[in-house]
Amino acid sequence: MPPALVAQLDAMARAKGYRSRSRAVADMVRAQLVQHRAERGNRQIVGTVTLVYDHHRRGVQALLTDIQHHHPHLIISTLHVHLDRHHCLEVLAVRGRAGEVKDAPGPGPCG
Numbered sequence: 001m002p003p004a005l006v007a008q009l010d011a012m013a014r015a016k017g018y019r020s021r022s023r024a025v026a027d028m029v030r031a032q033l034v035q036h037r038a039e040r041g042n043r044q045i046v047g048t049v050t051l052v053y054d055h056h057r058r059g060v061q062a063l064l065t066d067i068q069h070h071h072p073h074l075i076i077s078t079l080h081v082h083l084d085r086h087h088c089l090e091v092l093a094v095r096g097r098a099g100e101v102k103d104a105p106g107p108g109p110c111g
């Protein structure tokens with residue numbers, strides 16, 4: 001590991017109260033593994049995707065609707081809030097295998 005990186009790691013470990021560098025590294029590895037499983041694994045996950053967009057931007061709303069119609073088994077519910085004259089908030093509730101949710105393709109050129 002480059003010395004400059006080790007120095008930053010040690011500074012962070014001290015700031016976070018770790019008693020040793022290896023404990024700090026072990027926690028970082030654990031956090032990465034949890035994130036990897038959540039994003040790529042075969043486990044069933046449930047969660048939300050939250051978007052804020054300008055509904056005057058051409059095609060955004062239609063694209064969002066298309067995506068939802070293409071993945072009704074993954075996007076199980078939606079909430080739409082008209083925030084102000086320009087902005088919409090959309091919350092998609094998603095459920096499925098982590099990798100499938102993460103990699104769900106868009107509607108593509110044919111809609």
Ligand code: NI
Nearest residue numbers: 055081082088
């Ligand atoms: Ni709206």
